[in-house]
Amino acid sequence: MIPKEREQVISRCRIGVLLTVFALLGACTSPGYFEPTPIAGEGSAMVYLYRPAASNPGSKPLLLSYPEVMIDGVSHGVLKYNSYRAIELPPGKHEFRLTGLTKGAKWEPKDVNYSINLQAGETAYLKFRVEFNTAEMGFLELGPKYIIGLSSVPESTAVYEIRDTKKTASGG
Numbered sequence: 001m002i003p004k005e006r007e008q009v010i011s012r013c014r015i016g017v018l019l020t021v022f023a024l025l026g027a028c029t030s031p032g033y034f035e036p037t038p039i040a041g042e043g044s045a046m047v048y049l050y051r052p053a054a055s056n057p058g059s060k061p062l063l064l065s066y067p068e069v070m071i072d073g074v075s076h077g078v079l080k081y082n083s084y085r086a087i088e089l090p091p092g093k094h095e096f097r098l099t100g101l102t103k104g105a106k107w108e109p110k111d112v113n114y115s116i117n118l119q120a121g122e123t124a125y126l127k128f129r130v131e132f133n134t135a136e137m138g139f140l141e142l143g144p145k146y147i148i149g150l151s152s153v154p155e156s157t158a159v160y161e162i163r164d165t166k167k168t169a170s171g172g
Helices: 003-029 157-160
Strands: 044-053 066-069 074-080 083-089 092-099 110-120 123-132 146-152
Touching: 044 110, 044 157, 066 083, 074 083, 110 123, 110 146, 123 157
Parallel strands: 044 123
Antiparallel strands: 044 083, 066 074, 066 092, 092 110, 123 146
């Protein structure tokens, strides 16, 4: 090998090693940070509605699908994969409906409904879970099966799940 060609090969190897090191360092970043949104209105409550990444390995269920969030019949935008919303509400009973029956939604499964009664100053965490139902997905089954639900989660669990999601602006 000619010395000049050898230098070029060594230079390319160095660049390859550096790119590999930078890629590995990027993979070792610390987990996300979650900072609660302060309740602005006196006597109001806060609801964090979140949809964490699915826990199954491989492809993610309904990754590009998202329902519209309706609370008491009013739109609060869509809830995309791996995101959350901080929604301030007055105290009292509220009806949540995650639906695909609106123009803004891109969601085929049936609506998911949840009712919650909030107290002034309270913070609630609602997790929208979308997972593959591997127990019902056999080799000869046609199409994927899902576990889809909305449930209340304790703060001690929710903050760790929310910190790895992306905050979505409130509103419609």
